[in-house]
Amino acid sequence: MSAQKGHAMKSSQIQRRQFLKLGSAALAIIPVIAFSGRAAAAINAAMRASLKYQDKPEGEKRCANCAQFVPGKTAKDRGGCKLMPGDTEISPQGYCIAWTKK
Numbered sequence: 717m718s719a720q721k722g723h724a725m726k727s728s729q730i731q732r733r734q735f736l737k738l739g740s741a742a743l744a745i746i747p748v749i750a751f752s753g754r755a756a757a758a759i760n761a762a763m764r765a766s767l768k769y770q771d772k773p774e775g776e777k778r779c780a781n782c783a784q785f786v787p788g789k790t791a792k793d794r795g796g797c798k799l800m801p802g803d804t805e806i807s808p809q810g811y812c813i814a815w816t817k818k
């Protein structure tokens with residue numbers, strides 16, 4: 717009987733250890749997800765260079781009033797551009813030579 721009890725305790729200790737292991741693995745994943753969330757912000761350097769993108773407006777011409785602009789969450793947030801695939805860091809105050817009146 718005491719051998720059974722000992723076995724039961726051992727089993728529950730193992731389960732507890734597995735649980736703790738899983739818990740610490742889950743905690744270890746959290747910073748990775750947070751990091752990859754930030755890593756999702758990307759620029760399309762090749763297209764920026766070929767379209768001579770700049771982070772400031774050219775007179776009244778700016779991404780915010782360009783037909784190609786894909787706005788971010790708010791009017792001040794960075795967004796995307798239909799001509800720059802994968803780029804999530806287009807400033808509403810930016811400009812490039814492909815500017816097209818909205």
Ligand code: SF4
Binds near residue numbers: 797816
């Ligand atoms: Fe901005 Fe140029 Fe894209 Fe228009 S085409 S949104 S000006 S980067």
